Structure formats: structure tokens, C-alpha cells
Amino acid sequence: MHLPLRLRRGAVRAATALLAPLIRFRSIDPLPESRAHEGSPVVYVLQGPALSDRLALRLLCRRHALPDPDRRIVLSGQRHGTLHGLYRDSRQKHYTRSLARLLEAAAHAPGEDIRLVPVTIFWGRMPEREAGGLWRLLTADGWTLGSRLRRLLAMACNARAVEARLDTPLALRAPLTRYVETGRDPVPRIQRLLRRSFHRTRRQAIGPDLSHRRTLVRRLIHRPNVTAAIDAAATEQQQPRRGIERRALRYGFEIASNMSPPVLRLLYRLLGRLWQQLYDGVRVYGMEEVESLAGSHELVYVPCHRSHIDYLLLSWLLYRHGLMAPHIAAGRNLDMPLIGPLLRRAGAFFMRRSFRGNRLYGAVFNEYLHQLLLAGHPVEYFIEGGRSRTGRMLPPKPGMLSMTVDSWQHHHRRALTFVPVYIGYEKVLESNAYMRELRTGHKRRESPLRLLRVLRHLRQPFGQVHVSFGQPLTLGAWLDDHSPDWRRQSAEQPEAWRRKVVPALGFELASRINAAAALNPVALVATALLGTSHRTIETTLLYRQLDTLVALQRHAPGGERVRLPQGEPQQWVEHCVGLGMIEQVEQSLGTLTTAPDERATLLTWYRNNILHLFAAHALVAFAFRNNERLETTALHELIAPAWPTLRQELFLGDSELDDTRLARLLEAFAGEGLLTHDGTTWQRPAAHTEARERLHLLGRIIQPTLERGFLLLSTLMRYPSGAFDRDTLAAQSRQLAERLTLLQGLNAPEYYDQRLFSGLLDSLTEQGWLWHDEHGHLHFDQHLTGALQRSRLLFDPALRHRLTQLTASATPNGTADS
Template identity: 60%
Template sequence: MPMFEKSSPQGFWQRLGCRILGAWLRFRSVDPERPESVITSDTRPVIYLLPVSALSDRLALSIFCQRHRLPSPDGDVCLASGQHFPAHLALFDAAHYRRHRGHVDRSTSLDHLITTLEQHSDSDVDIVPVTLFWGRAPQRERVGLRHLLTSDGWSLVGRLQRLAGVIINGRSLEIRLGEPVSLRALMSHGDVDQQFNRIRITRFLRRYFRRIRLQAIGPDLSHRRTLIRRVLRQPAVQEAAHHIALERGEQDARALQRAERYGFEIAANMSAPVLRFLYQVLGRLWNRLYDGVDVHGIEDIEALAGTHELVYVPCHRSHIDYLLLSYVLYQQGLMPPHIAAGRNLDMPLIGPLLRRAGAFFMRRSFRGNRLYSAVFNEYLHQLLSQGHPVEYFIEGGRSRTGRMLSPRPGMLSMTLRSHARAPSRELAFVPIYIGYEKVLESNAYIRELRTGKKRKETPLGLLRVLRHLRQPFGRVQVSVGEPLALGSYLDQRFPDWRSQPPGADADWLREAVPDLSQEIATRINHAAALTPIAMVALTLLATPHRTIEIDLLLRQLKTLYALQAQLPGGKRVRLPEQGPREWIERSEYLGMVSRIEHSLGDMITVSDERATLLTWYRNNILHLFALHALVAFAFRNNASLDFETLDTLLAPIWPALQQEYFIEDDDTPFAEHLNDVLDVFVALGLLKRQGEHWHRPETGNEARERLYLLGRAIQPTLERGFILFSTLMHYPSGTISREVLEAQSQLLAERLTRLQGLNAPEFFDRRLFAGLLDTLERDGWLWQSQERLNFDARLPEALMKSRALFDPALRHRLTELTAGRPHTEASA
């Protein structure tokens, strides 16, 4: 039978307090959602354990148990030995805990209970840890100044402030129940020394409560000046300051003063009241700007928040990214991270606010400033080692093209070195994809893509965003990618990394940084969300004149959806809701496309200026269709192909596409991927199989049009590669430098876009040519000697085979374009 004793009669004040508070308290957030499922033991009595004794917490717990029909915490429980104990205990007495500033190793409230269990081996109890947060239910929270000053934090407050907190935040109460744990089981893992065993149990429970509080409100925010002083005391900073002092012929104290200035230039000054205030401001801003924010996969972060140091690595598409992610995390009951921001954002008005919201600022380059580098490295290490979540963008800056940019190694390298200093800590990267139906900076991106110049951020420039508050910007998708546990990742790839020094010249570190950056970028892309705008853009930009009949557009959108449903381009792809007709209407509503009414059937079109912007949205999802489009493009100039020929044509191209679009290389042979695509194409009617050959549909068949539109999506990428190879083939091996080849290829690509009447600046982005050359060097097609590119006969042969992919007219145009050598000398 259950061992729960009937509650003893409550005192008058206890009953009065419960009656008064019961009418006022609202538990806005309960974890778990079904608390009655936590306490299932029918053989052992249950004792609730609070971290610190407080009357308000005891009354709130009593009210909560009454409402959910849980065992009462107000009476006594009876052990098997016949002894009675209170049904609730506190780990520490608040006054004792405050008097010793938290340095307490013993819990007197548990001592007597543990002693009893030691004397009676047949007795046991289940301890249920309970944590309450007053004013920390963000999904329903109302915040004003009074709420900011009375919400829970790390410090213990006095009775008056506690009373004010109960009155003000009583309707925004969060409670978290831990899993019941057998006290005897805790004792059985202890030392022979009973005194030490009691201290160990107390420390275990104390760490549990700290982990729960850490997950909810983040680490205890030390004073900024204290943190900077701790950074300055580190040996690496002291050594760098001494080195600089010797170089400049000055005292070490002078160099340390300079280091201190760097510290204040860098360090965040996160403020809990400012975070809560910004939560409300941003909530209203999102409601004004967007139709909603959809969050996917947040449970993966919740599972790691209490046990791992978290490094959030989102893609960077808009200035809104870091504000949006902090808002989403706070709304979900998680601590917003410290965010690495460019020093260009540390401007009047904006900078101080961002700094109090958790931003720490960094210069674009540390090169040549050893002292600044040492201070920044130590500051980042202090954040991570103290359990502060950190966020940075591995792309460095915002993507003006909409695609994932090549990762920058700086922050990743510093994170790895920090982790190598204390490899026993658990650290996890959390990739996050943020997708916008309409990006806030759309007009700025059009201007920057057209002119190739970026406008410098100013307070006035950022405030101009307010002019757009009345425009619709659709919905935002925030998708959490597959987290990456750093220790396990390094153990698999570099088994000896723990035994090697974490210096910048470590062999494992030089290899780990590019590998890790590629892996994180791939996991971000794997979590991409298909938005209506991106789907429409992918189809519309594949048409010759950026105009398409609605019936064909509807069929193509259905095809794109079916391809991702049956053979997704990423592990965590988010498919859009509703259907193709609603996607078109949404694109019209957001002003991205226009409808042309016609008696024979309406058409959808886009202006030249909007077409440039649509490339940004198309590039958000192009990587998901790269393989599908590559196979479709092979049938543009070939009516029929057998499997062997198709594999020979496409297999050499696929690694370059994987590198450019950050697509996972899962060691699966390309032939298997190709076979899967062909099967899906046959099922959707895009191809017909006859024996060992696959045939494209006949001319005039609507399936032929769908196949053509799909293949056109990858055509610019293949044309860019053809230009690069053709240019290289005009020079003998070992006679042209990489820099010259990139420059010439960029000029030829730009010329091609002008001749075709296109306005697509991202087509001749030099970084794309650089990335392709990186892939060719990695795979052994090219190598450098004396700063010149070398190749063997395999590359010309591959180029000749690839010509079969292009129709004669396009092949002639590309060949003619690269036939004449540019004026730039190969030896330049």
C-alpha cells in the first residue's frame, strides 16, 4: 500500500496563506506538462526538496500539489521504521546560506533523515527536487519595470523584495519538478566515511539545482569589471603584455592598461532587466513585422542546456538574426547567449543596448595585434568555461547572395583552443537555420548586389528600418540542426588530440578547423526550411523571360514538394504548409511577384529589380535540389542516357557541388544517390525507363517542361565551372597563377550575364570560383607549384566529357566567350 501519510492539520496561518495565495498564483509554465506522471512510486514515501527555505515557495508548492492532486508537502511522511518526517525539506536555510555567501557544504535538514536511514536499513524515501521561478514564464510574461526588479535571479533577496516579487510576479510562476530519486541509492554510492557521504549528497543535490537554474536563467552574471580583471590575470595576457612592453620600451603596467582598454572594448555587460525588457519590445516588433515565428527542434537544445556548454552557430542572413534567436531562446525558457558582433555595430545608442543584451564586440582582424588577440581569446575562454552560452556566425558577415558563405576560421579556432584547455568539459555546437519569407534588408541587398558596395552601418541607417514596420514580411522559420558534441567529434577524427598541446600550430587543430566548419555549415543547410517565396523563386527564375503560366507553375511547385518529400536534400528539411496555390498567393501578397490576367490563362511575372532579389531566396534552398537539378540538366541535351554514361558524366561534378553548397558527404557512392534520383524521377513522370536507358518525355509534354525548369536551376553553377575550366585550358600546366585565373573567370562570367541580359551579380562572385578551385585542389585535380597551377591529362579529358551536358548553342556561346585570351597577363 502507498506509504503517504494523511496530512497533519494545518495551522491557521498556513491555511490562510494558502487561501490568499491560491486566489492569486498562476502557474504559467509547468515542467513536465503532466506533473502527476512524475511521482509514480507506491512503495516509498515522497519528500519534496526545495533549494532554499522560503515561505512563499512552500506555500506555492502546497497550492500546486493541491491543484494537481499530488501528495501534500504540508504534512508528515512515515518511514518503514515508524518514524515521521516533514513531507518537504529545504537544502539550505536562506539566512544561513546568505550569511555564508553560498559557501555551505552541509545541509542540516538532510542530516537527520540520512542518519535515520543509516540506522534502519529497511527504510527509504524518494526525494523530488522542486524549483520555482517567480516571473520566469516568458511565453505568457508581462514585463514592466516592477517585474524586472522582482523577477528571480541568482542572488538571494530579502523578505520585503520577496513579498514584492510574490505580489508582482505571482501570476507568472514557473515550476519544475525533478525525477524522484531514492535517497538510499544516493547513499549507496558514497564513501565509507559517513560524514563525507552526507557532504557528497548535499553537493550532488546542489549541483542539480544549479543546473536547473543555469538552464532557465543562465550563469550568474559576474560584474563586467571583475571578469575583465580575471582575464588580465591570465598567463597568456600577462605574457603578451610583457612582450609588447619590451617592443615599445615601456613598463608592463602600461601594456596592461592597454589590455584593460581592449577588455572594456570587447566585453558584454549583460543585464537581466534589459533582457526582460527587450523580450517585450522584440515581441511587439515581431508581431508588427511578421505573421509569426515558427520554431522547430528546440527540444534538442533543452536536452543539452543543463549539461553542455552551448555554442549557437546560426546562418547569417539579416541583422535580425541575433535578436530573433535571443528572443526565441528566452521565450522557450532558455538563457539568451553572449553574441559575437562586429565592432562596426558598437555605435552610439545601438552599441550600449546590444552590449547589455549580451553582445561582445570584435575587430574584423586581429593580425598584428598580439595583445588584443590574447585578451579576446581569454575573454571567450572565460565565457565558455563559466557556462555562458555563446553565439557567433561562422560566415563572418551577412550573406548578400542568400547562400551559405564559406566559413571563417577565427572564432571556431578560438573555441577549439578553449575547449582543448579543459577537454573534460562538455561542449556542443548548435547549428541553426533561419529562413525569412521576406528579408528586412531586401532593398539594401538589391542595391549592394547591383553596385558591389556595402553601405556602412550607422545609427540612422538602422533606424531607417522603422519605415518598413507597416510592410508585410511574412513568417520566419527557425530550425535547429543536428547538434554536434565537440569532444566526440574530435575523438572520432583526431584520436590523439587530448594529449597534444592546444597551441595555434597544433597539427590536429589545423586540420580540425576546416573540417569542423564544413560540418557545421552542412548541418545548418540540412535544417533549411522551404518557404513559399523560395519555391516560387526557384521556378520563376528558371524561365527564359521570368514569366510563367500559372498552371505550369502549380505543377512545378507540386513536383518540387514531391521531390523533397520522397528524397529530401537534407536530414531536417522543413516542408511548407498549405499548397501551391496558397504559395503563389502569398508571394503576391508580399509583393515579390505580379499576376498578369489574360483570357487564355493568368501568368505570374517578376520585374528585373525583383528578379535580382528573388535569386537571394532561391539560393536559400538551391542546395536541397542540387542533385535533382544536376540529373535533370543531363537530359536537357540528351534524349536518352544509360546509367553508366550518366554516372560517368555527373560523378566528377558532384564533389564540387557538395563543397559549394555544403551538402553532406556521407561516403555513399555517387551511383547509389543517382539511382535514387532516377527512381523518383520515374515515379513522378519526369523520366521514362526502357530497359537500361532512361528517356526524357517527348517535346510538348508538360513533364518535359517540368524537367527543363528543374535542370535550369543548376545551369548557372555548371556554366560557371565550364568558364573556369575553359579559361584554364588556354594556358599550359604551370603557367597561370590562381589569383589571375580567378580574376579572368570573374570577368568572363560578368560578361556572360551582360550578354544574356541578366542582372545576377552573384553569378560572378569571385568567392565561388575560389571555392571551386579549393575543391579541385583537395580532390587532386589541381596542385600548386611555385605559385602556379598544375594539372595533368585528366582535367582536359573531364572537360571534354562535360561538353555533352550543354546543348550546342550554349556550348558555342561559352566556348566563344573563353576563346580569346583576356588582356590580363598570365604572369601578373
Template identity: 55%
Template sequence: MLTSLLHSLRTPLRRLLAAWVELRLVEPDPQTLNLDPTRATLYVLPHPALSDSLLLDDFCRRHDLPAPDARLQLGPLALNSCMALPKQGRRLWGRLPRKRPPFAALVATLEQHPELDVQLVPVSVFWGRAPGKTFGFWKLLAADSWQLTGRLRRLLSVLVNGRNVELHLGTPLALRELIDDRPPELTSRKIARLVRVHFRRVRTRVLGPDLSHRHTLIEGVVASRDIQRVVGECAIAQRQSRERTQRRAERYGREIASNMSYPVLRFMDQLLQRLWNQLYAGVQVQGLERTKQLAGEATLVYVPCHRSHVDYLLLSYVLYREGLMPPHVAAGRNLDMPIVGPLLRRGGAFFMRRSFKDNRLYSAVFNEYLHRLLSRGHPVEYFIEGGRSRSGRMLTPRPGMLAMTLRSYLRGTQRELAFVPVYIGYEKVLESSSYLKELQGAGKKKESPLDLFKVLKRLRQPFGRVAVNVGEPLKLGEFLDARAPGWRHDRDQARPPWLSRVVPALGRELSMRINAAAALNSVNLVALVLLATPHRAIEAELLKEQMALLVALQQRRPGGANISLPGGDPEAWLAEAKTLGFIERHDQALGELILAGHQQATLLTWYRNNVLHLFALPALVAFAFRNNPRFDVDTLHELLAPAWPLIGHELFVSPLANFRDALGETLELLGQQGLLHQQDGTWSRPPGHEPNSERLLLLGRLIQPSLERGYLLLAALLRYPSGSLTRESLEEHSRQLAERLTLLSGLNAPEFSDRRLFSGLLDVLEDEGWLWQENDRLCFDAALEVAQQRGRALFDPALRHRLSQLARQ
């Protein structure tokens, strides 16, 4: 009787639910399910819930999918088109009575009727997305968590979260392909197990693991065996009571730990949605599908590039909107300030000091806290560059967080750990004015709560679009298998001997994967072309042609595996750069001119450096023809091969499988664009009076600063006999030379004389065997002098003379 009553009320209940509920996310697009119309469709829910089945019924009607409330007639078997897996539970004494496996009758029918088949479609519905938590009113009231809800709680959840519902559709599963020679009951259990594994992975991806209450988590960290050992040792070393040292450890725990709150996540989702819509013309997301596949089976560590203070807010927002659990984010302690700090902490931020030096207890507490997050499967996010990039380049990775993550992995985790590289590309960053001051030599400004109100004043300014590109994930186990094959035998060592070698390699690999997912936008393109001109001025038509050339080069031979290109045409890109305030357009009798003032040009260097790595190889080849009208491939390879490792290391370019093959493909590509001509196995540049000659020159100038830095470094080194200079003295001398060159040349490129770039060049020279150290002095042989003399052919006499004069000073 109850069943017939519910059936009669199903239609009005469905309509009532449809009027109240709003699906915030449906994944994947129902049109991509590719349901087979020749097979019967059976929807499977993870547990019985009338609200879920009614919601699914309405959804299928709206999208013209097979109806879940229909009756399927499969031979003699009649069943509903939607079923739920039975609850699994225990009585006080032993298991509940064994029930017949849910798919047993269906499997038996298919075995008796070979012409029949059924496709299973797993469906997960989330009413809100509160991760499980030990305490809190919202656990009782608000949303789906790991604990299945009762009828009253589900009713309250529908009322509270009706505007925040997600529906996740699984890939259709052909039932007949799973039938084998085993009895129907065993086959049914196997199918149920597969479906339950799918549901568990979806819940892990969307909700993350259960959250411990912050106080409980801190207590667990401090009470751990490792922390108690360090507390005792620090108490003795510092001649303090154990109780006092214990209280200090607890204080460190409170200083560090996040306090992720579901109501705050909901609030920030709504707030940030309005903020992004106000600030940006759009947030474009690419490449997240691989991460979604990994999220249910691996612990994720997001490692984005760091260009703006809003990076972590933007990424957490994107992940939340895309149906993934927002990560716990490592933030600098400088952001733990009034108003901002508590909000960030409840949004998932945990805070860390800039340095752990000389504070063993703090280091131990932080390491234990991070290990507990990772070992329990919580997604984590941190910036391997440390601070924000003031130059726009990818900065050299810091080893700290990577080493802690790797040591945590060695201690043992229940699941695989995967790094997810993320490139965030802005057409205009909120910090443009402060970056401009810092690029012009001002010191870094300390963060303040007042900065929040300054941002609010700029909400009416245009900031263009933002791209969030997710790169190729890196599974840590596979990486260690390749770089440290015996790592599994070293799990009991706190610092295995290979750690100092593997951590920098891991950071570099992640940096290259971030750069391989770069987003090319209108401001990048304008900066690349305009800053390659001597006086930051160019004809509008030539600028448009050169921007189109750069995009064409990326379309045919992309500089990264997961890059994205701008939509529209060169005129639209030019208009966008003008709207954002980066250029000036001047009408002139002979044609429109595009100019950049001193401050505009200085700021444009930041946006050029974001994507300079994408054009490293084409620019290097183009520069080779600046002082040489023609080359055969062998000569060009001999000239450029020594320079490529230096450039690739500086710009974090993914290594080439074969430089000679890549060189040949680049020559062919430049030939297709009319920038080079081939005849009788020789490549030559166009005559100087042809437009393509100027386009080749502009392309080559992109790499000129990197080559000039290398020339200055080698010229300064080779002025002295082998074994004369220390590494530090050569870095400083090279920096001074580069600084002098920028002043004499009027370059708007403050990063040109960055000492870290010269340090990176020396790293590569040592790795490639050109340099080595004896008694802390740099040593070399005649091979380096020969290579330097050969490289002089890249530079025209005037430039070579200027650089040589500087080096002699």
C-alpha cells in the same frame, strides 16, 4: 504551533499567490511527464521555500497532477508529497552537525515493503532570471541567482517578479531502481546527490554562471600573466612606457567587454516580444531540446547563419523565452554607435574590430577576454560567416573566432564545449531594400543610428514568418578526437601544427550542420520555381504543382536532417508571396499568370539561395536528362560522380555516405513523382509533350548555374598547357567570363560571378587530386581533360556552344 498556523493559512496564501503570479514558462509540458499512476509521487524542491511549494500546489491543481500538499502513506511511513532538500552550509569552525540523509527513511521503508515504489519529480522554480553578479541593486532585490535567498529577499522577489516566473519539471525518477545492497543512508546520499546534480544543471542552463562586474572582469583580463607579458613586449617594441601601454590595454578591454544587465534583459524581452509580434506573423522554433539537454553540462557556443541585423536579437530572445541563458554575442565594432551600442552591450554584446592585423596587444586582450568567458562556462554566440550574406548563400566560414575558441579550449576549460548550429529563415528580411541595391551593384552602406528610425517606419509592413531551427550540436572534444587524435598532448602549444588544417574543417562542418537545419517557406518555394523559368513568368497552376513537388521531395528524401517545411497548401504559399510583394498575379483569358518584375526577380535570388542546397542532388539528376533521353545507373553514376563534390562544396551539403546508393534512391523518388520512367534497368525522361517533362526541366535548372560555373572554370583552365596559370589569374579570368555570361543572358543573378565561388571550386579540385600546384602554377594531367570532355554530355549543344565561345574569349 507555527506549523499549524502556516497550515491553516496555506489555502488563502496559495490563492493570493495564484492571483499575483503568472508563469511565463513551464517546461516540459506537464502532459508529457508520463507519471505512473500506480506509484506514489513525491515532488522535490532544491531548497525550502514556502512560495515555491504554494506555486507548485496551485500549478498541480490546474493541470490535474498529484497534489503536492497531500500526505503519502507508505506502509508505516507518512510524509508530505512535497519535500525540499536541506540546506548545505558551514559554521565558522567545521561543518554543521551532520543531519540524517533526506531519503533515508523512505529508502528503508521501500526495502521493507517490496510492493511499494515512489517516483521523484524534481521541480525548479525561478522568480526572475538574474544571473549572479558581484554588485548591483538588482542582486539584492530582483531575482533568483546562484546565491539562495533569505525570506525578506524572497518576498521582494515575489512582489517584483510575480509576472516573470519559470517552472521546470524534471523527468520522474523511479526510486526503487536506485536501491541496491548498500545501507539505506548511503543509498539516500546517492539519491540526494543525483537530485542535486539535476538542480545544478538546470540552474546552469537557465541562469548561466555568475557574472563578474564589468570593471572587475576588465581588470582581471589586463592583469593576467599573458597580457602583462604582451604589454611588456609591446612597450619595448614601440618604445613606449609600460604605463602607457598598460592604459592602452585597459582601453581595449573597455572597448571590447559586454556589460550584461538583468534589467536590460527584462526590458529587451518585453520590447522584442512587441517588436516580433508587430513585424512577423509568428516565430517558429524547432530542435532546441538537444541544446537544453547540453546546457547544464557543456559550455555552449551558438553559431547561427547571418542573414539580417536582427539575427542576434532574435536568437537571444528565443533562448530567453525558452528558458536558456542568453549568450554573450560577438558584434562588429561598427554597431557600437550612439543609442544602439550601449543597449546592445547591456544585452550581452561584446564588440570586435574587423581586423586584428598589426595590433598584437588588441589581439591578446580580445583572446584573453573570450577565454575568460568560455572557461567560466558563459554561453557565447558569433557568426562564422563574418558579415551578413548579401547573396543569401551560406558564406565560407572565417577562421578567426573559430581558431580563438579552439585555442581557448586547448588552454583548458572546466566543461566540454559544444557548438550549436542555428538556421534562421525569413520570409522577408528587414534589409530587403538595401540588399536589392547591393545585389544590383551598389556598395555596402555604413550603419547609422538613423537606421533604427527607418526600421520603425516599416513596422506596419508585412514581413511574414520567421523560423529558428537548431541543428545537431557538435562537441569539440569529439570532433578533435576524430580530426586531430593527439590534440590532448598539444595543450601547451599556442599554435599546434594541426590547427591550420582543423579550423577550416570545423568551419565547414558547422556550415553543413546549419544548412542541414534549413527552413523551407513560401517565398523560397516561389523563388525556386519562378527563377527557373526563362522570362520569370509561369502559369499559376504549373507553379503550384512545382511547389508541391519540391515539398514532396523534401518529405520523402529531405536535404537536411533537421529541416522544416511550410504549412498550408500551394495556394496559401502563393498568396503569402503576393502579400509580401515578391510577385504579381495577372488574370488572363487562358488562365492566371505569375510574374516577377526585374527588381522582384533580383531580390528573389536571395531567397532561392537560402535553400538551394536542399535540392542539389535531385536537381543534378534532373539536369542530366536535359540533353539525354535515357540512362542506365552505371552510366549516370560515371557522369555525375565527379561533379558532386564540386556542388556539395559550393552549397555546403552534408557528405553522402555512398553516392551511388543516394543516386539510386533519388531516381526512385523522381520515378514515384512521375518525372522519370524505368524499364529494363534504364531510366528515361517523359516525352516532351507531357507536363511532367516541363516539371523535370524546371527542377534541373536549379543546379544549372553551378554546373555552368564549373564548365567555364575548366574550359578556361584547359585552354592552356599544364603549369601555365596561377590560381589568382584563373579565378579572375573565370569571374570575368561568368560576368559576361550574365550580361549576355540577361540573368538576374549577381552572385553568379562571385570570385569566391570559383576559389571554392579550385579548393575541391585540389582536394580531389585533379589539380596541384608547382611553383605557384596550377598543374593537371590528362585525367582532368577526360573528365571535362565527359561532363560536356550534360549540356545541350546550344548551351555547350555558348559556354565554349565564352571560354575561347
């Protein structure tokens, strides 16, 4: 028996008034504007008939001055409501007749341009699971609309965590006119558009349907690739196939995540409080572009890896902005008691450091990743492999990228887009551990006790965190640009094609991460202060140098999405003093800013976070260290040979330092008074001036990198081609670099990190300057000799002499000359 209309409306108004104090909207997307739909009738469409959603929508409209959902509009002489449900039952099988009647009436009222606004109300968020239980009743929304009892319980438990999504309004005039002209019924078409809108919104917010973990893992071993690996292992090891299947199952359970919505919600609240305790704030840039891609693209997040905080912070941010928390590839070393199960329920799936020699494990892991991507789950992994102990971007590992490319190549139903993410800290939790590992060369194994000890640092200030989303890379479009013939190549020679394309993809993603770097006060102060010889500078000069660094990035940025800091240099320096990164010493002639030895070593980590942004600027400045004046052409010839190696080491986006880029840099230098221009000649400032000092400090940023290259090449070419193998040369160069820091009285273990020399050799080999023979010895020709002779002009005589004398003790057998 239906109540009279007036009585029903009164009951709804009374229920709305009662619930108003209880319901809080955690997020509204997009933020409503009171005049957003002025000028045309607005009709709200909910997915289902739930009274709770209708009450929440009424409160939303009332609080934000949106058009009233209880009003009526007249079409073809009939009155119609402006609030409808797409489905009339929780099983989502039957459409409502009231909406169909509205659409039919609108088709015969061509003068009215009605706009349908799909609205989705989430009473919390929860991906649907096969497993039942009490939590399924009490927690948040899933894919099914749910029974009345479940909706009531969900509303009671989540009244203060309501999310509203208003999709793009659908104007009816154009589709209705087109379908009326053809004589076809327009209603099914409009219903399909609405259905897709609701599906896209739910997929974006709660992800695709989740199968139970046990079901998923058992399904893996029946996939063709895993089955083939099981058969091969049974044959090679001469063991029963059933035993190999059980091993594959163990691998699957060792790998697979067990994402739990209650744990996600709990972590969201706990982490929110942790960030408030640790940081002064989390600044986010570029999230809008990610939100626009979610739901229509398969997303793979590829952040830089500087701290264990990275994956927790990124998942928290995505969840906070209404996006599905990603499944995260984590090292097996984190699958430890207490910590491992919690991370697994937060979406982590674990991987071994190497698959080499274990084809079965590789096949299971590859298939698991493929199933995640195929189902549309967002995935996150660190292309560097591990955390950066030096603060700079590490060379990307090919494993996960290769598996992702292979999965998409064979089953690309939707666009797959990589989302680069730069995460910059003003003070990182693991800083002391990183310094210890650089000094000793040994990495401590993680344990629950060691990770929990971090809690004792919670009372220290850690400044702000900057999270910047870089330019997304859609795989198909990038392959078309990078290698238009990739489809034929991948079909004919798949392995050779992947070996070629995956490193290029890794470099592109690394450069896009770097291009989105954020300049924070600690990194800026570290960059300026470490340019001095004794890590001490007049505070007034420091202010001026900081201002210069930011101005250069403003006029000639080192990346497409560089984020500049807020505030003034004096505030930045005071902030760094408050964090304990630097000290100020009062002198009668003026205040000095200094960094003790231990802090100076730590500051190199923060300097390296943004070193790549100033590579081109510092290279130009360094060219004037030994040259008072240079013509533009001569300057380009002097610095161009060093650029490819710098680009490879620092993951710079510019393929070459062309004339246009150089001209922009020189104009920025002139604007800051660092160079003067006389026709075609550029001249450095006069000696003993502040501008000359600032130019010198800027050049010192890139000096360690250039010195390492000079040491390595000078060592190599003191002997005939083929005298050194790769490992010996890298080890010798590292020892020389360490000796140089000791002679200079520096405590800078990052300067002689052997991985930097190995990366430099990779770069020289890739560019064709070096090549290997069948015995692994390195060979070169007169082209490299000539390039070294030209590069000597970058160094002033004193520095050149010191470096040359240092390399005189190196020998191809790894011992010193007597």
C-alpha cells in the same frame, strides 16, 4: 514561538487563496501530466525554505492536477510530509532535518518506492552579480536564495513571470537498498544528488555566476598569454610596460559585454511585441535537444547569418524557452552610439574585423573568449563572419573556431558542444540593401540613423520566420571520429594541427546548418519560378512544380533535418503574392505568375537559401538535358566529377554521390513521373509533356553553378598551364559571367559574384586539380583536361557553343583579345 499545526495549515491555505489570482506561470518545464507519477508516493523537494516557493508549488499542483504537496505518507509507523526544502537557510549551508528523517524512514521501508521530485521556482531570472543597488533587490532570482525581504520583493515584482522547473524524479528504492546493504548512511548521497540537480537547473536557466565587468577585464591582463603579449609589445615598441598595460585594458573594455538582466527582460518584452508586429509567427524546430544539453555542456551557438535580426531573434527564443541568453560576438561596426551600449547590455561583445598585426589585441580577445567558455557561459558567433548578401552559406572563417578549439583543448573540464542553427526568413528586412550592395559592390557603413530607418518598414508584411536547430556537434567526440590521433598531433605540432582541423570543423558545422534548412513558401516559389527563362510560368504548372519539389524532399531529402512546409501550393503562391514577391496576370488561356526584374533579382536571395537541398536532384535532372536515356552506371560517371565541387561550394553533408544515394534519387524521380525505368536504363519523358517541362525546370536550378564552373575551366585551359594567376582568373571569369547575364537580358548580380569564383578555385585546389607555383600561377595537368571534356556532355550543343564562344575573349593579362 511556533503556531499549532492546524493553525499553520489554515494560514497557508488562506495565503494560497489570496495569491492565486496574482501568480501566473510564464513557463513550466516539462509540462506536467496529471498521471505522471501514479503508482508511487511523490515527495517534492524545493531548494530552500522560502514560503513564496511553497505557495507557488501548491498553486502549480492544484492547477495541473499533480499530487497534493500537503498530503502525508506513512513510513515505518510515522507520518511524514511530502513537501520539503533541501536547505533550511538562505546561505545554503545546512540541510533540513525533516528531509533527512524522511530518507532514514524510507531506508527502513523497502516496500515503498518513493520518488523525490526536485522543483525549482524562478521569480524571474537574473544571473548573480557583484554589483549591488536597488535593481538587485527588485529583480529576479539569482544564485543565492536571498533574505526574506528580498524574496518578498521578488515575489511582488515578478508574480506574473514565474517559471517552474520539475527535474527528473529520483527513485529511492535502488540507492537506499544498495547503501543499506553496505551499511553506509544513504542520506549524504541523496543530498548530493539533489544538490547537483538544483545546481544544474539554475545553471541551465540563469547561467554561471557573473563577475562585474571591470573585475573581469582587469583580471584578463594578468593572464599568462596576455602578460606575454604585453611584454613582447613593450620590447618591440620600446615603450613603458605600464602604458602597454593601459592599452590592454582599453582593448578589454572595448571587447567585453556588460550583460544586464533588467535590459534582457526589457528586450524580451519589446522584441516579443516586435515579432508580433513584423511576422506572422516564429516557427521553432529542435529546441528540445538544446534544452537537454544546457546545464551539462558548454554550448556554442553557430547560426547562419542572413540578417541583423538573427542574434536578437535567437537570444529571444532561448530566453523564452528558459535558457540563458548567450554572449554574442558582434562586429565592432555595431558598437555605435545608442545601439552599441544596448547590444552590450544584451550580451554582445565586440570584435575587430582583423587582428593581423596586433598581437596584443588578439591575446586580450582570445583570453576573454576563453574566460567565457571556462566559466560555462553560452556563446554565440557567426562562423561566416558577416551577413550573406547572396542568401547562400558563406565559407566559414577560421578565427573564432580556432580560438574555441584552443580554449577547449587546454581546459576541457566539460563537454563543449556546437549547436548549428538555421534561420530562414520569408522576407528579410535588409533585402533592398543587399541588392544594392551586389550591384555596386560597396557595403554601406552602419549608423544609428540608418538602422532606425528600418522602423518605417514595420507596417509591411514579412511572413514567418523559421528557426531550426541542427544536429549538435560535441567537439571531443567529433575529433575522435575525424582524427583519432588528434591528441598526439595537437601536442607535437599545435599550429599545423589547428590549420588542418579548423577548416574541416567549419565545413562540418556549415553543412549541419544547411542540413537543417526549412522550406518556406517564398524560397520554394523562387526556386520554381527562377527556373523559367523569362521569370514567368503558367500558374497551374507552378502548383505542380511546387508539389514536385516538396515530394522530392520528402522521399529523398537534401539534408538530415529538412523541415517541409505546411499547406498546399495554391496557398503558398497566394502568400507570396500577399508579400509582394510575385504578381499574377489574368489571361484568357489561364493565369500566369511572374516576377518583375527587380523582384526576380531579389528572389535569387531566397532561392539560394535552399539551393543546396536540391543540388543532387537538379544535377540528376540536368544530366538528362542533353541525354534522352542513360544507364545508371553512365549517369553516375557523368555527374560524379561535378559533385565534389558542388559539395564544397554549397556545403553538402554527403561526401560523395554514391550508388545508394543515387538509387534513392532515381526512385523519387520515378515516383513523380520525371523519369521512367526500363531495366538498367532511365529515360526522360517525351517532349512537350508537363513531366518533361518539370524535369527541365528542376535542372535549371543547378545550371548557373555548372555554367560558372564551365566558364572558369574553359578560360583556364584555353592557355597553357601556368598562364593565369588566381586573382586574374577569378576576375576574368566574373567579367565573362556578367557579360553572359547582359547578353541574356538578365538582372542577376549574384550570378557573377567574384567570391563564388574564388570559392570554386579553393575547391579545385583542395581536391588536387590545381596547384600554385612559387610565383602564384595556377597549374593543371591532363586529368583536369579530361574531366572538362567529360563535363561537356552535361551541356546541350547550343549552350555549350554559347559558353565556349564567350570564353574566347579571355586573356591571361586581364584584357580582351582584339
